[in-house]
Amino acid sequence: MHRLMRIWRPYTQMQTALPPLPVKDAEGAYINLKCGRKIFDGISSWWLINHGHANQEITEAISSQAKKIEQVVFANFTHEPAEELIELLGTFLPKSLSSVFFSDNGSTAVEVAMKMAYQYQVQSGRSNREKFITFEKAYHGDTCGAMSVSAHSVFTNPYGKMRFEVLHAKQGCYLSDPIDNWVNDFEKIIQTHSDEICAVILEPLIQGAGGMVMWPVKAIEIISQRAKENNILVIFDEVMTGFGRTGSMFAFEQTLVIPDFLCLSKGLTGGFLPMGLTITTEQIFDAFLNDSAEKMFFHGHSFTGNALSCAASVANLKLFQKMNIKKIIQPIEEAHKAFLEKCSRRLAIKEVRVCGSIGVLELNMDYQYGNNFSQKMHQLAINENLFVRPLGNVIYLMPPFCSTSQEIERSWEIIENSILELII
Numbered sequence: 205m206h207r208l209m210r211i212w213r214p215y216t217q218m219q220t221a222l223p224p225l226p227v228k229d230a231e232g233a234y235i236n237l238k239c240g241r242k243i244f245d246g247i248s249s250w251w252l253i254n255h256g257h258a259n260q261e262i263t264e265a266i267s268s269q270a271k272k273i274e275q276v277v278f279a280n281f282t283h284e285p286a287e288e289l290i291e292l293l294g295t296f297l298p299k300s301l302s303s304v305f306f307s308d309n310g311s312t313a314v315e316v317a318m319k320m321a322y323q324y325q326v327q328s329g330r331s332n333r334e335k336f337i338t339f340e341k342a343y344h345g346d347t348c349g350a351m352s353v354s355a356h357s358v359f360t361n362p363y364g365k366m367r368f369e370v371l372h373a374k375q376g377c378y379l380s381d382p383i384d385n386w387v388n389d390f391e392k393i394i395q396t397h398s399d400e401i402c403a404v405i406l407e408p409l410i411q412g413a414g415g416m417v418m419w420p421v422k423a424i425e426i427i428s429q430r431a432k433e434n435n436i437l438v439i440f441d442e443v444m445t446g447f448g449r450t451g452s453m454f455a456f457e458q459t460l461v462i463p464d465f466l467c468l469s470k471g472l473t474g475g476f477l478p479m480g481l482t483i484t485t486e487q488i489f490d491a492f493l494n495d496s497a498e499k500m501f502f503h504g505h506s507f508t509g510n511a512l513s514c515a516a517s518v519a520n521l522k523l524f525q526k527m528n529i530k531k532i533i534q535p536i537e538e539a540h541k542a543f544l545e546k547c548s549r550r551l552a553i554k555e556v557r558v559c560g561s562i563g564v565l566e567l568n569m570d571y572q573y574g575n576n577f578s579q580k581m582h583q584l585a586i587n588e589n590l591f592v593r594p595l596g597n598v599i600y601l602m603p604p605f606c607s608t609s610q611e612i613e614r615s616w617e618i619i620e621n622s623i624l625e626l627i628i
């Protein structure tokens with residue numbers, strides 16, 4: 205008997221979705237379809253690809269590693285790519301961030317930080333500190349813990365009580381909003397709950413899936429400082445902002461803050477293979493040292509420390525060592541700014557904003573994620589060989605770093621024409 209097997213796609217309404225586009229291969233900033241069309245990857249394939257698709261150095265590193273060792277139990281064995289990875293990573297990080305825990309993706313990097321922070325507080329005699337603070341527009345992933353510290357939104361609404369209770373701080377929306385709008389609610393929460401709070405989690409400089417919301421640096425600094433004064437651990441989720449996206453290797457470098465936890469994934473392997481890292485301090489690491497097994501960190505995934513992912517990450521970091529991030533990102537940033545400034549006079553816009561390689565156009569409309577407008581906008585762009593996925597009324601470009609100013613300008617033109625076609 206013939207049995208129909210089908211693929212259930214991520215973030216897709218399977219009843220109305222158009223069939224997926226068959227891909228032949230991808231190179232640089234382009235996804236090449238089997239039918240011969242070349243699609244410009246305007247969102248770096250869900251914010252993963254930094255140097256470009258099929259980057260030669262990363263491809264070769266994975267291929268040569270595959271001939272040696274793919275996977276061992278990371279609890280008992282180690283291998284060269286993992287050792288080389290943490291050594292290289294150390295050259296990009298402040299000395300205090302010295303302990304690296306491996307996992308599989310962005311959500312697990314966040315889960316690990318949350319579990320470590322919680323257990324750290326308990327093992328340091330502060331078992332009353334059980335709560336997390338997060339922000340109104342946050343997105344930290346799709347596993348239950350990561351969903352719990354994410355905003356109440358279309359992404360999390362269907363999952364009700366599967367999300368445990370956390371404290372949601374109200375925040376500002378725009379860079380021009382007064383700092384008080386960004387920090388006052390957080391301040392109020394810590395005034396009443398300070399002894400119950402384990403950690404605060406935030407996406408530094410820019411909240412991604414929540415609508416590409418950009419933080420004033422000062423707000424991040426005030427929140428982190430107030431947290432530290434109150435023994436609240438600071439978790440920076442740089443799953444999206446890490447690896448050059450915001451114009452520096454990590455977003456936290458543009459602030460005065462060094463977090464207690466740094467969560468990385470996506471661009472870590474150049475976007476080639478799944479891996480997450482949670483990096484923390486010696487103080488946290490030491491709190492798990494004990495003669496008793498009960499105090500160890502009870503977490504691990506089958507694929508922890510995958511040697512192919514580590515080799516890809518090493519090759520990726522070597523590329524970063526050779527490149528001047530600012531110089532590479534600047535033309536992208538300028539291309540975004542040049543177009544967005546012009547088009548903000550032509551369209552009904554709430555705000556245009558740019559942060560490193562990320563350019564954002566927020567329309568003055570109340571569209572939600574996944575609505576008709578975003579789907580039609582996506583489709584019109586695809587018809588013009590541009591891949592974008594608007595977040596409701598927020599349309600953004602986050603192209604690979606090898607994109608040219610002309611490609612960015614052309615992409616914005618396609619976006620503007622599509623908007624005009626849809627709203628007129």
Ligand SMILES: Cc1ncc(COP(=O)(O)O)c(C=O)c1O
Nearest residue numbers: 309310311343344345412443444
């Ligand atoms: C800031 C942030 N954290 C966590 C995640 C979850 O990462 P993953 O999809 O790899 O689980 C994402 C994904 O977009 C993200 O943007």
